[in-house]
Amino acid sequence: MAPQYAPSLRSRLAPLLLFLQIGFIVIYAFYVEIEGNVRDRDGDTFSNFYPEFQDVNVMVILGFGFLWTFLVRYGFSGTGFNLLVAVVATQWAVILNGIDSWYYRGKIMINLRSLVDAEMCAASALISIGVVLGKTNPVHLVLMALLEVSGFVLNEWLLHTLLKVSPLKNMRLHIFGAIFGLMVTWILHWNGSQKQFEKEKFGRKTGLFSMLGTIFLWMFWPSFNSVLVDGHTPGRKLGAVCSTYLALAVSAVTAVALSVLSSPKGKVSLIHIQSCILAGGVAVGVSISGVHQPWEAMTIGFTAAVVSTIGFRYLKNHMLLAFQCHDTCAILSTHGLPGLLGWLAQLLLQIRDCDDHTMAIQFAVFHICTVLFTVSLSLAMGVITGLLLKWNIWRPPQDRKCFDDQAFWEFPHLAVRK
Template sequence: MGPQYAPSLRSRLTPLLLFLQIGFIAIYAFYIEIESNVKVDGITFSSFYPEFQDVNVMVIVGFGFLGTFLVRYGFSGSGFNLLVAVIATQWAIILNGIESWYHRGKIPINLRSLVVAEMCTASALISIGAVMGKTNPVHLILIALLEVSGFVLNEWLLQTLLKVQPLNGIMLLHIFGAFFGLMLTWVLHRKGSEQRFEKEKFDSKTGLFSTLGTVFLWMFWPSFNSVLVDNRTPGTKLAAICSTYLALAVSAVTAAAVSVLSSPKGKLHPIHMQSCMLAGGVAVGVSMSAVHQPWEAMTIGFTAAVVSTIGFRYLKIHMLFAFQCHDTCAILSTHGLPGLLGWLAHLLIQIKDDHTTAIRFAVFHIYTLLITITLSLSMGIITGVILKWKFWRPPQDKKCFDDQAFWEFPHQAVRK
């Protein structure tokens, strides 16, 4: 007799999706308008569209394929990523335009607003990595809606209270997403998960698809970090692209070296190469506005790869046993620790360059981090408490990390 999988999603997922999408259509019909100006803030369509496409590829293809490493969760890893991304982006456009709606009665959208919305969505996709395989698609959509709401609120607080530049606030998405996801997986902890789930494993085939996601992320990360950089100052965007590339290159080499060094058999670990080689892009993105020299970016990339790889090797299991945080994709090592390192590098470089305002900037910078972490932890707890409600029908332990709980595969159907 075939295994009994999760009940039909019809009574939970379908109403939620239709309600959200019809609601978004109504809001867009009355309050959203496409920016009519050919040139906005010195940006033309032809110059900005390639960068928009780069970010789009990262969010949809990069994060999607990166989540296919689990041997029986490939369809869900990529398919749910797309579903969550498009819903979260629509929601982020609305939230980011609330101020414009309040003053003008309309929310204008252009390529830049789409990019900002997708970067907010990236924060949610990072958080989902912590609970991937242990939730159903209804959970994931609710996580994305609440996490994007919290991230937009965090941006507003930083810009209103501390006058943080929009770019610096948005690039904290790695820290916000990582700590939100950690708190979420702590609240949703399952008893007995100290032992690996039956289907929580990967093989060479799924690892190859996941590596493809890493390649896309690695290739387009310079665009992700530089897309919102002010291009009116000559050389600023070029410096951001070069710094990101150098940090990524150094982190890839360093991750390989540390992976071999930390392996009992002296071999490369595929997960290290898939995740930790991106640590340089994360760290230099958070510190982007302060990095001006190539050696600074390369040093940040080197340190981030060391911290990320060692954290991946040893920290994930300790987080599970000590704090009951079952972090599926090890987002703490991939995004959290490199993000904190980038924040620290930003502080040190800024103090080094300007001693006269060092103390004032340090206090300001610390407040920025405290607000971000506090809000991310708070929103993670609130979201976790909401998701613990049995109404959402979380998958049973034996049905975690399994596509057949949610997808129809006719060739595997049991005929009676």
């Protein structure tokens, strides 16, 4: 007999989703308009920007969705809850990103670029939920996404207001999302997480679907890194695409080699490859403004793959034993460490290219303050979110029902027939 549905799906999830969606509809009805100009203020036309929007959309929905299917009994939840969180977070991010427009113009104007901005915020939330995947219910994930997007947008506003800097979203989303998720899982801390959960297993078929998600992410990551780059400066977008591709290519080769070297049997680990071949794209995306030569991107991709693969092999277990921090998808190794590496690479490259020592010192100070501010806010928001989600009112799943689709999804072939 299949386990009964989690109570949150009946008494908590449906009211929460209906309340949010009706609220979004009301806000959009009164305060949101589609920008009517064929060419928006950044000079982007529909025909030349729509492919980039679709690339980001494929990454957020298909890429992350299939990537989360590696757990043998959590494929429905991995893809389904990914879509749910992505669309809720995107609608919420459109509103938060448009507050300035509403304040000065009375309306939130949306176009393809604002949708891409919102999906970038949603991607940061998806990175965060990868840390707690399988150990939470959908109510947890939706609330976590709303708070994470709020913190991410607040971080951008504070950086722009206090430090007068406006770093690209893809410079901050990996670091913010990874640290936020780690703090949430650390605060929640499941009693059974000192060892591997009973159903936290990797399967052959689910591994194949998960690899498909990795391929989608790998293919479209150049668009993800270049979509928000200033297209008015000649060669900027092309440089971002080429640098990202080269970094991804190098990280793929390096990840395979290190996976073989770190394996006791000298074999390639598919679960390592799924995440570590993306490390180069993460690192070079954070440092994209400082990368000007192909070898620089390739070096960053190589170093990111080394850090990510070694971290994936050893760091996850040590984090669990030392800090009781259970990272389901090893987000720290996939996004956190490569993101910090990219930040360091950008700092070194920008200082190297700066002829004025005063300007170099000023950039270094602001760059360090930016990452410290981002890390501090993500830590604080992660703690607040973890404490909120720790309430039993959300009905967290029992240890024996973690990583199990049957707690949340209907399976007709398991239904009890009267």
